[in-house]
Amino acid sequence: MTKRKRHVIKHDNIVVFPGAVQTLIREGHMYAENYQYEEAVASFEKAFLYEDGDEMALSAYAYALYELKAYDKVKNVCEQLFALGTTLYVEVMELYVTVCMQLKEYHQVESLISTLIEENVLPEDQLEKFERLRSLNQDVARNLQKKEDAKRLLEEQEYELSVFSALTANEQSIRLHRLMETNVRQLKTALKDIIECPTIHPFVQSLALILLVEQEVSIEITVSKFNGTKIINPINLVLPNQLPQYREVKKIIENKLEQDPSTLEMVQYLMAKHAIVTYPFEWHQYEADDIAYSYIDFVQSMLGKVQEMNYEIIDFLQMLEKMTELHEV
Numbered sequence: 001m002t003k004r005k006r007h008v009i010k011h012d013n014i015v016v017f018p019g020a021v022q023t024l025i026r027e028g029h030m031y032a033e034n035y036q037y038e039e040a041v042a043s044f045e046k047a048f049l050y051e052d053g054d055e056m057a058l059s060a061y062a063y064a065l066y067e068l069k070a071y072d073k074v075k076n077v078c079e080q081l082f083a084l085g086t087t088l089y090v091e092v093m094e095l096y097v098t099v100c101m102q103l104k105e106y107h108q109v110e111s112l113i114s115t116l117i118e119e120n121v122l123p124e125d126q127l128e129k130f131e132r133l134r135s136l137n138q139d140v141a142r143n144l145q146k147k148e149d150a151k152r153l154l155e156e157q158e159y160e161l162s163v164f165s166a167l168t169a170n171e172q173s174i175r176l177h178r179l180m181e182t183n184v185r186q187l188k189t190a191l192k193d194i195i196e197c198p199t200i201h202p203f204v205q206s207l208a209l210i211l212l213v214e215q216e217v218s219i220e221i222t223v224s225k226f227n228g229t230k231i232i233n234p235i236n237l238v239l240p241n242q243l244p245q246y247r248e249v250k251k252i253i254e255n256k257l258e259q260d261p262s263t264l265e266m267v268q269y270l271m272a273k274h275a276i277v278t279y280p281f282e283w284h285q286y287e288a289d290d291i292a293y294s295y296i297d298f299v300q301s302m303l304g305k306v307q308e309m310n311y312e313i314i315d316f317l318q319m320l321e322k323m324t325e326l327h328e329v
């Protein structure tokens with residue numbers, strides 16, 4: 001009688017002996033039944049390195065993951081079971097719906113349960129359970145929406161001029177930086193008021209304007225600073241470092257300091273800061289050449305090099321430098 005050949009699995013040059021995978025899966029089931037979910041997950045995951053899980057192993061793995069609150073992984077395993085054509089469809093679907101609720105995917109849950117009911121996919125005795133799940137999902141979604149609305153209202157109040165202007169310039173700057181990753185359209189009127197307020201620091205005014213420019217918000221604003229006033233719309237503006245005079249000054253400085261990269265870096269750093277303060281006006285009262293050479297003189301004087309300078313422009317640059325540090329004007 002010839003011995004039957006037993007299949008040997010190789011994975012990443014590691015030999016897995018016959019029966020090892022089945023042993024890991026049995027251990028996984030045993031751990032899961034004994035509420036040892038971390039051990040169950042570890043056993044199943046080792047087994048799945050070598051073989052695709054069957055329906056029973058994958059479903060036990062999914063429930064163990066759920067107990068460990070690994071909801072993204074549970075969702076993925078449920079989708080694998082659906083792809084297999086699981087006989088445990090209703091049980092897996094219930095788990096899938098519950099996990100989507102945990103992940104706050106309320107629209108998906110509503111759509112999924114509605115489709116299941118409309119297409120008569122669910123057995124009669126399961127309809128009430130899924131109706132309850134849908135009702136719970138709607139309640140949770142409504143409550144979350146209320147909380148989000150309340151939070152948004154509170155945030156909007158923070159940017160109302162009466163509240164905002166009571167803060168220091170530094171605190172105002174921090175508040176505006178918080179908005180960089182959010183949609184500011186619902187705050188556009190509050191930001192307009194901040195930009196138009198004559199007692200708000202020019203640097204803070206510019207930060208508020210940059211937020212509107214970056215998100216291409218359309219609103220008419222009257223900007224007044226440095227004895228200049230103009231009506232602008234953020235949707236038609238470019239950012240400070242893209243304005244024509246800035247680019248012209250930058251080019252002159254780069255040519256002049258081509259052989260002096262450390263001074264060039266310092267000049268560019270100051271220019272970028274100052275361009276925010278003057279935004280959207282630039283340095284219009286001065287010629288590009290005069291501005292460029294004054295920046296170079298300004299930095300070199302900071303480095304201890306004494307030379308002739310245009311003191312009117314240097315005084316202006318020093319004032320801009322103080323403003324970027326949010327010193328009150």
